[in-house]
Amino acid sequence: MRPDYFRPFRPLTAGIALLLGASFADAESRHAIAMYGAPALPPDFVSLPYANPDAPKGGRVVFGNTGGFDSLNPFAQKGTFPWQMPFWSYESLMGRSWDEPFTLYGLLAESVEVPPDRAWVEFTLREEARFSDGSPVTVEDVIWSYQTLGTEGHLRYRGFWSRIASIEATGPRSLRITFADEDRELAMLAGLRPILQKAQWEGRSLSEGNIHDIPIGTGPYVVSAYEPGRYVTFARNPDYWGADLGFRRGTMNFDEMRIDFFGDGTVLMEAFKAGELSAIREFNAQKWDSAYDFPAAQRGDVIKTEIAHGKPSGMTGFVINTRRAPFDDWRLREALLLAFNFEFINDTVTGGVMPRITSYFSGTDLAYRPGTASGREAELLAPFAADLPPGTLEGYALPQGDGTARNRTNLRRAAQFLEQAGFRIEQGQLLGPDGAPLALRFLLRQGDSDMQTVLEIYTRALERLGIAAQIEKVDNAQYTARVAELDFDLTPFRRDLSLSPGNEQRLYWGSHSAGQPGTRNLMGAASPAIDAMIDRMLAATTEDELTAATRALDRVLTAGRYVIPIWRFDVGRIAHIRQLRFPPNPPIYGDGPQYMPDVWWYQD
Template sequence: MYGSPALPPDFVSLPYANPDAPTGGRVVFGNTGGFDSLNPFVQKGTTPWQMRFWSYESLMGRSWDEPFTLYGLLAESVRTAPDRSWVEFTLRDGARFSDGSEVTVEDVIWSYETLGTEGHLRYRGLWPKIAAIEPTGPRSLRISFNTPDRELALIAGMRPILKKKQWEGRRFSASGLDDIPIGSGPYVVEDFEAGRHVTFRRNPNYWGRDLPFRRGTNNLDEMRIEFYGDATVLFEAFKAGELTAIREFNAERWARQYDFPAVQRGDVVKTEIPHGRPSGMTGFVMNTRRAPFGDWRVREALLLAFNFEFINDTMTGGAQPRIASYFSNSELGMRPGPAEGRVRDLLAPFADTLPPGALAGYALPRGDGTARNRVNLRRAAALLDEAGWRVTDGIRRNEHGTPLTFTVLLRQGESDYQTVIELFARALERLGIEVTTEKVDNAQYAGRVAAHDFDVTGFRRDLSLSPGNEQRLYWGAEGATQPGSRNLMGMVSPAADAMIDTMLRTDDPETFRAAVRALDRVLMAGRYVIPIWQYDVGRIAHVRQLHHPDRLPIYGDRTDYMPDVWWWSED
């Protein structure tokens, strides 16, 4: 996006991969919930989330040690106009799908159009911005854009490529368990039982095994995913030796519950992977499409009532710091205090539409560390009174007598979230607010969230050092009314849309950074999410036979870092 790639043209492998890693081994991972589809590219159904990382490839691939940089994968070369108005790719001679057939220009063009019109919403944002896509040679094609957006050339290199002939005479968007898309990735589905397990086998004829980009990756022969009803059962399965590795997101559990006999014997190893990426946002999102969450005062009152310091001490022993903003822990995060310099200049035209604190400065409320949290509760009560929600007979009601109640929608197995809400509910009860929780299975949860059918629900946005078009999916005004959009809070902010536009159009790194910091301010001052603790380090418990390189990427433990560059060795 800016400057030159860090790796030279003759690089041997990605810097965080071991080019001499041995191959072999069988591993078993665990997921909670289930699955009813094996097509991860359509809106219909729930798939194992790992599938699109293990079995499919794009024209270019990402290095997790560099933001905004891609390297050739299915494409051997890439050219783009100085203004990024078009990009041209040349396919590698020898690129093959898992069935041995050649990856062609026709497959690429079909994949872009099909995913852009029938695919999952995450893939549809690019297609309307393509003015033309056409072959320029036997193995090359050009994509021209109709929108001034410097990131489009990179996004165009990251769409999964599927086999066109597989879908002739068939409807792609209606596929499910019986229609596994053919990809070019290193792993193929060998066996599955709906909702119970799925096994991936490394393709011995994988076309790209000798590419420098692939050297030292995809080292495991077999990867199986077992599905469990909740995280507690999954953890017990790991302790019993039924699983090979598990990620732990709670520092308190990591310190206290990972001392079982296999750990004491050294058969299970506790590995911590630090990272330098933004914190992202984890917590509880409020649906502003529904009353009373459309009023920022109510949202601020709930933030005040959420006694983070006490809850964090109870849940993690106070070991995990709170998320301070969407891009905190990085140079892209908003700075404390009033907006200054370029950030202020970018936001100033929208001063009349900005939420309170966006320009003057906003910080999350801090409790006093006690269970009662009296000062913040008094402030919350005053805001609720001001918003028209007053206490009558111990119940907070509006002018029509309607009580202030809401439901938190949770996915089955989210035991941590359930405990947090129970602690939160005690504080809200003292304000005259009743909170209930509703637990549903994976399929119901996906459908409810896609329809924006919730009051409050758990929320996670894993943000990167290279934010771009995905920000429009997360926060753009169009998604506020679009079913299936990832704008769960339903925010409509001209300032946020303008900051995203600036991020995508500028060729100046300083302006880009200022636009992200300004967006961060708009999101935080909007008070859409009640943040909880951040995942400042990756924690993986695994059998001693699993190993990873000493050199760690700047992004740390991303979703495909383990197992991508790990290997199995008895020695």
């Protein structure tokens, strides 16, 4: 539908009319939208390239989570919910293909329309789209969902709402969202908001209610049974509206999926070995090689599968809370990196077979290249040269240990940096510039045995520098609350990153949210250079521009020494019962909830 305000311009000159006509032609409705270039799949595609369109339906699977849950509302700010729930029970207007950097195909929407500058986006709903109770998905539901999630939903949904100038119906099944500022990715993000049923929440807030108030969604699965903190069972909706869509064909194949909850990873593993769970992901290469020789595996009833991927390493390690002095001093952070004997720790915990993360986008073309910045990267960083962390422009490499357990060479270098930062040793204690002993608190979730082993080795090294280090183990609820309140010195950290980085980068390390409770910027980065590189990424109109800006951002983040990186998950590792089958061609993003269980199936 074309807006009425263009009609008065029709009598203008032929040249202007032609320009307007060309603009409209560029904004024609399409079945898909890509961040850069054209979508890979045609309008009539049979299935996603990593799904088996002929996969049989049926079977029951059981997965395990550690911790617990006290909510079945993934959209409220309060409570802890099963993390899989948004993937299984809820849908958005568009769905993502994980075999392309960032391309969306119609899901609840049958088409999408954007102008060349992507200042707005218009969606047309599928007439057949239904909620799990059978009621139709309406434009009113969509507009209400955007507004409600953006004003009273979980914090992760609120930032997008502030970027919307207007949202309005343009027809019985269509709506247009106009954006408040220039950002080409906003049209993509608009297609990924979950859509909820307005009528369910009439007269009350989305955050109201108890565990029994489960939001109604449009997804293939509904909650069929649960016991708080112990299990949740999801049943495939036999009347699921989208079963015949190309985007859904060959996906969501199990009749029932159950999640059991365990106190820690050790108990969960024992449950898998006993046959109580259907599949488990293993993130430790040493355990992968040594811990899967139990009887069921020896009989062939359990199979080990490795899934390759081409995505960035992301960042895994221990994030440093730089809001707190003295962690705001890069020299202290460099000393902490030097004291972290990665080579010895990696050999102890993983058998030394997992490579170390070297930067946030390592393993892809988006990662900065070793050595001095040049070309477009250098141009982007030049205005900030005086304030960049040392090593940004010259090139920064993580410290390497000397191969010994005591790591004396790096500890001597760490002591030198500490001295430069104003620290001194007195009676075996490291005193800060203020004369107070330096004490570190590592916040750790109970049951995280691998990270506890890592920290036990690390704290011994810190003690040799005179640093008192304490590991604080707390339960899942306390951990979530303390991280949200930014109450930690260092804590385990993981950020998965995309081949098409965008607005999530502001959430992860943008300065606007650095001091807000609940922020995802856990390190407290507040750098004009970081903000500027993110802005450049979001303004990029070509892949070359995106690559240059991302490499520049990668330099600033890595040289900022905000995280002590550990190992990279170079392949996905899944151990599963032999009845679970999967297509032979994994997506470029490899394993994840979009792969297992989404495109797997049960077959005797």
